[in-house]
Amino acid sequence: MKDPLRIPGVLAALGxxxxxxxxxxxxQLYGQxxxxxxAWNSTDDEVTTALDDLTADHPARxxxxxxxxxxxxxxxxxxxPDQRITVDGTRIAVRRAPAPGSHGRVPxxxxxxxxxxxxxxxxxxxxVLxxxxxxxxxxxxxxxxxxxxDPAPASLTGLRRRDLGGHVYLIELDGDELAGTTVLVDRTLWLYDIGRRDVRTDRLSWARLVAGDIGEPLVVALQDGRTLRLPEVTGITVLE
Structure with missing residues (x-):
């Protein structure tokens, strides 16, 4: 008879x-x-290892x-609410899901x-405190x-949309405490022009970041052939 004491360990990994x-x-969990x-002929140790690997990819805490x-x-x-929140040792970045009726406009x-x-x-x-x-x-x-x-990069110069993979970046541009611009770099480029009374949002199709070094102007090549020149980069945050 197999050792029954192995069962609590397997069940704990499953839990x-x-x-x-x-x-x-x-x-569905079995499907993963x-x-x-x-498979049906896998050992309990193999199942436990697979469960531990699954937990490492999708931790509970x-x-x-x-x-x-x-x-x-x-x-x-x-x-x-529905949000995607990136947390590191000192900062937190909160992205809300698009509101109903906003035509996919990302806040x-x-x-x-x-x-x-x-x-x-x-x-x-x-x-969060x-x-x-x-x-x-x-x-x-x-x-x-x-x-x-890895630490956040100091430059995104040369980044191509086709090479973005699953990464998402937030670029902060030069401005004062009441006005400025931020850029969300995803499959779409979102430009947030922050004024003293409102925020203007532009959705752009981009091909490449021609220049994206901290301390230098951000230059974006758009898919329609135009080049967009923006204020200097003051910070880059990796969101995904």
Whole structure:
């Protein structure tokens, strides 16, 4: 007879993986294991390893991600409201989903300095402390993804849209405390011109960042052949 003491360990690994993706049914979770090579004749050790790998890709808690958020960026997807939130050791970037009837218009991302993550667990509210240690509830955590531990780049010069992959960047341009411009670089380039009373949003089709060094003007080659020249880059944040 096989050792029955192995069963709690396998069930614990299953629980960790399922808690991280609570919207999945058990058969759907089995489907993810099948995509990782698990079949009816797999050993319990192989199943446990696959479950642990699945949990590493989709952790249930911020504390389960090695080095997060101090040295590893984390993408937090929330519901109520629907947001994509990037957290690193000092800053947090919040992107709200497009509002109904906005024709896919992406709201301007908001970046601020945080003093710590009080709670970040799938199925619970995301609670972040601001620089004055005031807690902010930023929605219900629906999923976590570990990002890169590499520092933010000092230059995006030469970046082509076709080579973007799954990366998303936010570029901050020179301005004062009441007015300025930010650029969201995704498959579409979103330009947010921040005035003293409102924010103008432009959606552009881009081909390449001709110049994108911190301290230098941002120059963008558009797909229609035009070149867009913007104020100098003051910061680059990796969102995904």
């Amino acid at each position: 960790r993986a399922w808690e991280a993706q609570p919207d999945l049914t058990l058969p 294991l099948e995509s990782r090579g698990i 911020l504390a389960d991600i090695p080095g997060a958020p101090e040295t590893t960026r984390v993408l937090v997807v929330t519901e109520q 301007q991302p908001v970046i601020w300095t945080h003093h710590g993550i009080r709670r970040c667990t799938v199925g619970q509210p995301l609670v 601001d620089s004055a240690d005031i807690p902010h509830h930023l929605g219900l955590v629906a999923g976590l993804t570990a990002g890169s531990a």
